[in-house]
Amino acid sequence: MTPARGRPGALPRAFYDRPTLDVARDLAGKVLVHETPDGRTAGVIVEVEAYIGETDPACHASSGPTRRNEPMYGPPGHAYVYFNYGIHFLVNVVTEAAGTPAAVLLRALEPVEGLDLMRRRRGTRRGGEALADRDLCRGPGNLTRAMGIGPGENRADLTRPAGRGAVGGHVARLWIEDRGVKAPPVAWGPRIGIRAGADRPWRCYAVGHACVSGPPVRPRGDARRVRR
DNA sequence: CGTTCGATGCACT
DNA sequence: GTGCATCGAACGT
Numbered sequence: 001m002t003p004a005r006g007r008p009g010a011l012p013r014a015f016y017d018r019p020t021l022d023v024a025r026d027l028a029g030k031v032l033v034h035e036t037p038d039g040r041t042a043g044v045i046v047e048v049e050a051y052i053g054e055t056d057p058a059c060h061a062s063s064g065p066t067r068r069n070e071p072m073y074g075p076p077g078h079a080y081v082y083f084n085y086g087i088h089f090l091v092n093v094v095t096e097a098a099g100t101p102a103a104v105l106l107r108a109l110e111p112v113e114g115l116d117l118m119r120r121r122r123g124t125r126r127g128g129e130a131l132a133d134r135d136l137c138r139g140p141g142n143l144t145r146a147m148g149i150g151p152g153e154n155r156a157d158l159t160r161p162a163g164r165g166a167v168g169g170h171v172a173r174l175w176i177e178d179r180g181v182k183a184p185p186v187a188w189g190p191r192i193g194i195r196a197g198a199d200r201p202w203r204c205y206a207v208g209h210a211c212v213s214g215p216p217v218r219p220r221g222d223a224r225r226v227r228r
Numbered sequence: 229c230g231t232t233c234g235a236t237g238c239a240c241t
Numbered sequence: 242g243t244g245c246a247t248c249g250a251a252c253g254t
Contacts, residue, residue: 049246058246060239068239085247086236092246105246126250141247193246 006159010175013159016076020095020102024050024204027093027176029183032109034147035161035173039117041147043109043137044181046209049191050202051092052102058197061101071155072101079174081144081154088141089150093158093176107192107203109137110211111146118146139213149174184209 006012011030016023033042051059051072060069060082071080072094080092080103092103111118111133118136122145125131137143144150153174161173184206191203192214205212 051246060246063240066240082246083238085245086238088247090246107246139247191246195245 007161007173007175009177010159010161011077011177013075013077016093016095016158017097018095020050020052020104021202021204023093023095024048024104024202025186026183027104027106028186028204028206029181030176031112031179031181032106032147032176033113033174034149034153036148038148039114041111041114041117043111043113043143043147045106045108045176046110046184047106047108047203047205047212049105049107049204050095050102051105052202054101056197056200058191058194058200059101059103062196065101069101072103074098074155077157077159079149079153079156079158081149081151083151084141089144090140091144091147091149091153105140106143107140108205108211108213109143109147110134110209111136117148121148122146134210138211 027045027048030045031042032045033040053059054061054064056062061072065073068082071078074094075098076095078094080094081089084090090105092105094103096102115133115136119130122131122136122142136146156174158175161175186204187207188201189203190198190201
């Protein structure tokens with residue numbers, strides 16, 4: 001039996017073929033990499049959310065298979081990218097065996113490569129001021145914009161990023177690798193921006209990390225200004 | 229500091 | 242026609 005050859009450095013299929021909460025936890029500290037004709041960008045994953053199965057009311061698969069959520073029903077280790085709020089693309093990694101719809105939404109990264117390219121893609125604020133490093137990939141919509149991830153990356157095979165995941169001559173290569181970054185201390189809490197299923201604590205984030213999205217959480221009983 | 233609200237496209241009922 | 246797995250400008254305190 002010849003195991004399918006993956007990209008050297010890319011996490012193997014077996015990493016994704018596990019319970020989704022385990023995959024979510026283990027993604028913290030791993031590095032998302034995207035190569036495009038414009039250059040390469042990369043960032044350490046610091047915040048994710050799990051969406052698990054048809055019984056999870058916040059999961060796109062909650063009302064059964066559709067054309068949009070089809071990638072979630074496919075084999076693990078592929079990207080599921082979709083368009084949201086008429087403005088943003090969001091990227092998930094598909095987990096668990098084919099037939100079991102589940103995925104992990106990537107919500108925030110600590111940028112480590114291609115920061116200039118990220119800044120170009122993000123643009124400037126109204127006053128023309130450049131974004132701070134920590135804001136480049138903070139939030140799921142900002143992350144995809146900075147990384148250049150869009151519809152062309154939907155269904156991309158993260159374990160063989162040069163393969164058929166690329167669409168229409170788009171030479172994008174997307175994968176996740178382990179660079180030996182020590183896994184950060186993480187905490188779990190309710191997922192952000194959803195109504196149904198808000199009771200499930202399936203958001204996993206690096207505690208106290210400046211690149212994590214959402215309102216800054218200051219330590220209990222500490223009224224000092226949070227400065228990052 | 230906090231909260232509100234408009235932009236904007238598409239999947240789904 | 243409705244409702245988003247969002248973002249950030251604008252406004253109130």
